[in-house]
Amino acid sequence: MSTTSRGETTRERILAAASTVIREQGLAHTTTKEIARLAECSEATLYKYFTGKEELFLAVLRIRLAPFIGLMIRLPDQAGTGSVPDRLTGLGHEMLRVYGDSGQLAMALFAEPVLLDRQRDLFLRTGAGPQHANDQLAEYLRRERELGRIAATADPVALANLFLGACFQRAFLVAFLGPAGERLLDHDADRFVAELVSAIGVRNGGAAAH
Known part of the structure; x- marks a missing residue:
């Protein structure tokens, strides 16, 4: 399912995708590849905003x-x-x-x-x-x-x-x-x-x- 919506930034799409993947698959089985796929961006783009799934997890939790x-x-x-x-x-x-x-x-x-x-x-x-x-x-x-x-x-x-x-x-x-x-x-x-x-x-x- 696409996470893209009007006015949503790439960072916001990545965070929304991370939230979905972590919730559905658990943190241990979450991969940046799956997050990037759901966010409709490349892994390289994801790493421009976050160092990895751990930083993404903490960002999602704070939000x-x-x-x-x-x-x-x-x-x-x-x-x-x-x-x-x-x-x-x-x-x-x-x-x-x-x-x-x-x-x-x-x-x-x-x-x-x-x-x-x-x-x-x-x-x-x-x-x-x-x-x-x-x-x-x-x-x-x-x-x-x-x-x-x-x-x-x-x-x-x-x-x-x-x-x-x-x-x-x-x-x-x-x-x-x-x-x-x-x-x-x-x-x-x-x-x-x-x-x-x-x-x-x-x-x-x-x-x-x-």
Whole structure:
């Protein structure tokens, strides 16, 4: 299937093709030849933009995660606006999407120890890393607690870990079980998110249940 679209640059076509090939074949079986074929360019052209499939993989991962990172950075400043349940419901669905999509790509790193070390080194040098999602959600919940919109006794860090950990586990189970994943689980994503939001103790008005 062609990845070409109007206004798309060669670099963008290569990244789109890399994303498709890595997702369908796995990082270990991905080749620059196949990526170039799908991007409708030569391997020589591909190497003008990227040093190889490893650099392509990291670039794809950064692009996939960029919207999510932006969302989490803005989250604490949204405390006091809208309702807490609505905010967490939207976040829950976004987390399932992110963990189901980019999470599978990220886990491919564990099959490539050298690439994993490079990514860990990048996190150490830049202060980045997936743990900051928990930090940002905890900060949002802390601010909502200060505003009296969740219980004064709520532990923001524990609630953030519970919320994101549950989303990650569900996304992992769906990915691991394959096409039958959603059917084999007890309930669909909407009910899962609704019950998760309820479990951390917020009700429709935004204040926590006591």
